[in-house]
Amino acid sequence: MKGIVTKSTGKWYIVKLEDERLIRCRIKGKFRLGKLKLTNPIAVGDLVFVNLEKGLETGMISKLYPRSNYVLRQSTRRKHFMHLIAANIDQAFIIVTIREPMLKPGFIDRFLLSTESHNIPTYIIVNKADIYSEDDMNIQKGLASLYEEVGYKTILVSALDGEGIENLKSLLKDKTTLLSGHSGVGKSSLINAIQNGLEIETRQVSEYSGKGIHTTTFSQMYELDNGGNIIDTPGIKEMGFINMNPMDVAHNFREIFDRSEHCKYGNCMHINEPQCAVKESVESGSINILRYQSYLSILEDIMEQNSWERETDW
Numbered sequence: 087m088k089g090i091v092t093k094s095t096g097k098w099y100i101v102k103l104e105d106e107r108l109i110r111c112r113i114k115g116k117f118r119l120g121k122l123k124l125t126n127p128i129a130v131g132d133l134v135f136v137n138l139e140k141g142l143e144t145g146m147i148s149k150l151y152p153r154s155n156y157v158l159r160q161s162t163r164r165k166h167f168m169h170l171i172a173a174n175i176d177q178a179f180i181i182v183t184i185r186e187p188m189l190k191p192g193f194i195d196r197f198l199l200s201t202e203s204h205n206i207p208t209y210i211i212v213n214k215a216d217i218y219s220e221d222d223m224n225i226q227k228g229l230a231s232l233y234e235e236v237g238y239k240t241i242l243v244s245a246l247d248g249e250g251i252e253n254l255k256s257l258l259k260d261k262t263t264l265l266s267g268h269s270g271v272g273k274s275s276l277i278n279a280i281q282n283g284l285e286i287e288t289r290q291v292s293e294y295s296g297k298g299i300h301t302t303t304f305s306q307m308y309e310l311d312n313g314g315n316i317i318d319t320p321g322i323k324e325m326g327f328i329n330m331n332p333m334d335v336a337h338n339f340r341e342i343f344d345r346s347e348h349c350k351y352g353n354c355m356h357i358n359e360p361q362c363a364v365k366e367s368v369e370s371g372s373i374n375i376l377r378y379q380s381y382l383s384i385l386e387d388i389m390e391q392n393s394w395e396r397e398t399d400w
């Protein structure tokens with residue numbers, strides 16, 4: 087029977103069958119995504135075929151239907167592996183905070199790169215509006231205007247006092263939306279504020295004893311009463327891109343791509359080539375320097391990893 091994966095724990099998958107039953111499943115056989123090495127071959131949002139096991143509430147996933155899209159990140163523990171965050175989504179919300187935890191420069195750009203390369207509409211959601219000082223609010227405004235120029239909408243919300251939540255609800259209606267972002271920014275709290283009765287576990291940032299503690303440890307999809315689905319995910323530490331080459335990066339920074347047709351060389355990477363329209367735009371201020379720095383830092387990461395791979399080939 088056909089179904090959709092609503093939770094993935096690594097070993098087990100929860101599949102919601104066409105008849106609405108929730109079944110615990112395992113995977114039979116190998117599922118691949120091109121040449122990529124994956125830590126998890128099936129993700130939340132995947133459409134699958136399940137062979138039900140007789141007399142049991144369990145099944146085997148025997149077939150994966152083609153994906154309309156997917157979001158990947160590099161595995162934290164195994165750097166040569168990618169991790170599928172979710173599949174078949176209509177849009178993504180990247181949740182950030184100016185404070186508690188502090189905004190990490192470059193993270194938004196890295197996340198946007200992973201959704202832009204699959205043409206997934208993405209919104210930047212700034213949570214915890216209730217705690218911001220005037221200075222924090224100015225940072226938020228700067229962020230909003232920077233990304234508005236590039237073409238991404240920023241929305242200020244608070245899971246705690248409800249600011250902006252109605253706005254989010256209208257965006258979520260009848261769509262499947264992925265929530266992603268660092269640990270502690272309030273992804274699960276926002277879902278609790280949006281949908282009554284879920285009571286997903288959340289934890290105070292101050293209770294995080296050091297690194298690597300995540301309250302949400304598995305991705306899970308929740309159905310919304312107003313129509314649509316929302317996917318909660320574990321906090322992301324960093325976004326790496328072993329699956330991309332430098333040209334992919336250049337193509338998926340919107341404003342860089344738009345300017346690149348005016349560069350002298352068709353294969354310009356906008357680093358230190360002569361007559362580079364992108365660098366000229368950075369100098370004149372029409373491309374934001376912070377975005378350009380993110381671009382360079384991602385390229386650096388990719389090149390470093392590639393040379394490391396070459397060395398280990400010997």
Ligand SMILES: Nc1nc2c(ncn2[C@@H]2O[C@H](COP(=O)(O)OP(=O)(O)OP(=O)(O)O)[C@@H](O)[C@H]2O)c(=O)[nH]1
Nearest residue numbers: 214245246270272273274275288289290301302321
């Ligand atoms: N002041 C304030 N605190 C918030 C808000 N949203 C969430 N929090 C708090 O932030 C902490 C972390 O929230 P979570 O919802 O667990 O964060 P998360 O992003 O799901 O974290 P992981 O599951 O670890 O990825 C909790 O103590 C929440 O109560 C908000 O809008 N305002």
Ligand SMILES: [Mg+2]
Nearest residue numbers: 273274301302
């Ligand atoms: Mg959570």
Ligand SMILES: [Zn+2]
Nearest residue numbers: 349354356362
């Ligand atoms: Zn150039």
